[in-house]
Amino acid sequence: MxxxxxxxxxxxxxxxxxxxxxxxxxxxxxxxxxxxxxxxxxxxxxxxxxxxxxxxxxxxxxxxxxxxxxxxxxxxxxxxxxxxxxxxxxxxxxxxxxxxxxxxxxxxxxxxxxxxxxxxxxxxxxxxxxxxxxxxxxxxxxxGETAENVWLTMPWKSRFEFVAALAPLLGQLRDHKFDRIGSLYFRGAEGQYGLAECNEDGRYTYMVGQLLQPSFHFHRRLFLPGHRGSFGDSSEWMRAEIDFQMRWIETGPAVQTSENRGDFDDEDWDSDFDEMVPKMKELCRRYQDVLPRILNTADSPSSYVLHHHDLSLANIIVDPITFKIEAITGWEMIHVVPEWKASRFPKFLENLNSAEVLTLRCFFDEALGLTRNELSFPGYDSSSAQTRRELEEGVMDLTQHPGSARDGLDWVYTNLIRPP
Structure with missing residues (x-):
C-alpha cells in the first residue's frame, strides 16, 4: 500500500x-x-x-x-x-x-x-x-575502517587484492533473479513493524514490493496517489515514474495557496516553478512519446537483480592492517532492477578517465571469471542498455533538473531515433 x-x-x-x-x-x-x-x-x-x-x-x-x-x-x-x-x-x-x-x-x-x-x-x-x-x-x-579512509595508504598490491575479493561478492547479486522490479520486503509482513516471523525451517520468504525511489517519495511526492510498484517490466516502471513527475507538476501550484503552506519546503514548489510548468509538462509528454521506441523489447523473464547503487569506498569496511573486507554497508533503499540498470562495477570504479580505475576494472573482471561473451551481454554495456539508462536518468531529472532531462532526450533523438 x-x-x-x-x-x-x-x-x-x-x-x-x-x-x-x-x-x-x-x-x-x-x-x-x-x-x-x-x-x-x-x-x-x-x-x-x-x-x-x-x-x-x-x-x-x-x-x-x-x-x-x-x-x-x-x-x-x-x-x-x-x-x-x-x-x-x-x-x-x-x-x-x-x-x-x-x-x-x-x-x-x-x-x-x-x-x-x-x-x-x-x-x-x-x-x-x-x-x-x-x-x-x-x-x-x-x-574496522572504511576503505575510503585507508585508500590513499593502501599499497597497489593490496588494492588489486581488494578489488579481486570484492568482485565475486558483488557477482552473487546477479546470481539471484527476481521476476519483478521494486524493493525487497518480507512476504506477508505488511503492517508488522519488528522483525518478521521465519518459516519452520528457520528461513524467511521475500517479495518485491513498492519501489523506494526519489521520483515516488521525495518531498510532496510521498503523499501523491499513484502506482509505486512493484512493476512487471521496464516499460511499466518508466511510465509510472513519468506519471508521478507529471502529477507533481500538476499539483504544485496548489501548494502556493494551501492553508498549511508553511509546512511545505520552499524548494518543493516556489514561484519560479509556475513559469516552468508548461515546459516541464511538454518535456514529460516528449518522454512519454519516446518511451515505446526505446523500451520496444520485453525484458527477459526473471531478469531483475538486487543492485547496490551506492557502493562507494565509504560503504566498504576493511581491516585497517590487512585490508580484508569485513562488511559492505549502505543497503538502505536498494532496488531490484533490470540488468540494464545494474552496472557490474561498483561506484568507485565508474570513472573511465582514470588509468587506475581502468586497471582495477580488469582485475575486477578477471576475478569474476567472466568470458568475452559474458562481458558483452546486453545486460551490461550494450548500446541498448546505455540508452535505457540515459532515458531513466532523464526521467529522474524531469522536475529537479529539466535542463539535463532535455539534453538527455535530445541525445536520444540525435543518436538513436534519426529521421528516415
Missing part, C-alpha cells in the same frame, strides 16, 4: 535542490536530550539473551553518539565485561515504514542467500510510534 496523508511530510529539509539535507530538531550532544536513555532501555531489552548478566544492568550499558548523516544518527553500545559492541541507528522518516522494512529484509536476504558480509541485525522497528519517536535498527558493530 502506498503512503498517503492529507498533510505534508513532517520532516523538514535544508539546502537547495542540488544538496538536500534532512534537518534534525535536536543536538545529539545536548545533555538535556533523553535519547541516550531511551536507546539504553531498548538495547537492554533486545540484547537480554546476549549479555552476561541476567537480568542486564543498566549501569553497565554505555551508549555513545557515534556520527550523523543527513538522515541517520548512529550510536555505539558497549556493555561492561562483554566483548561485542553494537550499533544503534535511528532514521528520519524519509519514507515512513517502507525504507526501514526494506532495509531489514535486504539484510536478512543477503545473510541467508549470499556470502556478502553484512552486519548481524538483532532488532528493528519500522514504526516511529515508540518511546524513541524514530524508526530504528540494532545490529552488531563491525570493527
Amino acid at each position: 502506498a503512503a498517503s496523508s492529507p498533510r505534508p511530510n513532517p520532516m523538514k529539509w535544508t539546502g537547495d535542490r542540488n544538496a538536500r539535507k534532512g534537518l534534525w530538531s535536536t543536538d545529539p550532544l545536548d545533555p538535556m536530550d533523553d535519547t541516550i536513555d531511551d536507546i539504553n532501555f531498548l538495547a537492554l531489552k533486545h540484547l537480554v539473551h546476549e549479555l552476561p548478566d541476567q537480568p542486564p544492568q543498566a549501569g553497565k550499558c554505555l551508549v555513545k553518539f557515534h556520527r550523523q548523516s543527513d538522515f541517520k544518527r548512529l550510536y555505539t553500545i558497549s556493555y561492561l565485561g562483554h566483548p561485542i559492541r553494537y550499533l544503534f541507528s535511528m532514521a528520519l522518516p524519509l519514507v515512513p515504514y517502507y525504507k526501514t522494512a526494506s532495509e531489514v529484509a535486504v539484510h536478512f536476504y543477503l545473510r541467508e542467500n549470499t556470502t556478502i558480509p553484512v552486519a548481524r541485525l538483532i532488532a528493528a522497528d519500522s514504526s516511529a510510534k515508540n518511546r524513541l519517536g524514530f524508526e530504528w535498527k540494532l545490529s552488531e558493530y563491525i570493527e
Whole structure:
C-alpha cells in the first residue's frame, strides 16, 4: 500500500535542490536530550539473551553518539565485561515504514542467500510510534575502517587484492533473479513493524514490493496517489515514474495557496516553478512519446537483480592492517532492477578517465571469471542498455533538473531515433 496523508511530510529539509539535507530538531550532544536513555532501555531489552548478566544492568550499558548523516544518527553500545559492541541507528522518516522494512529484509536476504558480509541485525522497528519517536535498527558493530579512509595508504598490491575479493561478492547479486522490479520486503509482513516471523525451517520468504525511489517519495511526492510498484517490466516502471513527475507538476501550484503552506519546503514548489510548468509538462509528454521506441523489447523473464547503487569506498569496511573486507554497508533503499540498470562495477570504479580505475576494472573482471561473451551481454554495456539508462536518468531529472532531462532526450533523438 502506498503512503498517503492529507498533510505534508513532517520532516523538514535544508539546502537547495542540488544538496538536500534532512534537518534534525535536536543536538545529539545536548545533555538535556533523553535519547541516550531511551536507546539504553531498548538495547537492554533486545540484547537480554546476549549479555552476561541476567537480568542486564543498566549501569553497565554505555551508549555513545557515534556520527550523523543527513538522515541517520548512529550510536555505539558497549556493555561492561562483554566483548561485542553494537550499533544503534535511528532514521528520519524519509519514507515512513517502507525504507526501514526494506532495509531489514535486504539484510536478512543477503545473510541467508549470499556470502556478502553484512552486519548481524538483532532488532528493528519500522514504526516511529515508540518511546524513541524514530524508526530504528540494532545490529552488531563491525570493527574496522572504511576503505575510503585507508585508500590513499593502501599499497597497489593490496588494492588489486581488494578489488579481486570484492568482485565475486558483488557477482552473487546477479546470481539471484527476481521476476519483478521494486524493493525487497518480507512476504506477508505488511503492517508488522519488528522483525518478521521465519518459516519452520528457520528461513524467511521475500517479495518485491513498492519501489523506494526519489521520483515516488521525495518531498510532496510521498503523499501523491499513484502506482509505486512493484512493476512487471521496464516499460511499466518508466511510465509510472513519468506519471508521478507529471502529477507533481500538476499539483504544485496548489501548494502556493494551501492553508498549511508553511509546512511545505520552499524548494518543493516556489514561484519560479509556475513559469516552468508548461515546459516541464511538454518535456514529460516528449518522454512519454519516446518511451515505446526505446523500451520496444520485453525484458527477459526473471531478469531483475538486487543492485547496490551506492557502493562507494565509504560503504566498504576493511581491516585497517590487512585490508580484508569485513562488511559492505549502505543497503538502505536498494532496488531490484533490470540488468540494464545494474552496472557490474561498483561506484568507485565508474570513472573511465582514470588509468587506475581502468586497471582495477580488469582485475575486477578477471576475478569474476567472466568470458568475452559474458562481458558483452546486453545486460551490461550494450548500446541498448546505455540508452535505457540515459532515458531513466532523464526521467529522474524531469522536475529537479529539466535542463539535463532535455539534453538527455535530445541525445536520444540525435543518436538513436534519426529521421528516415
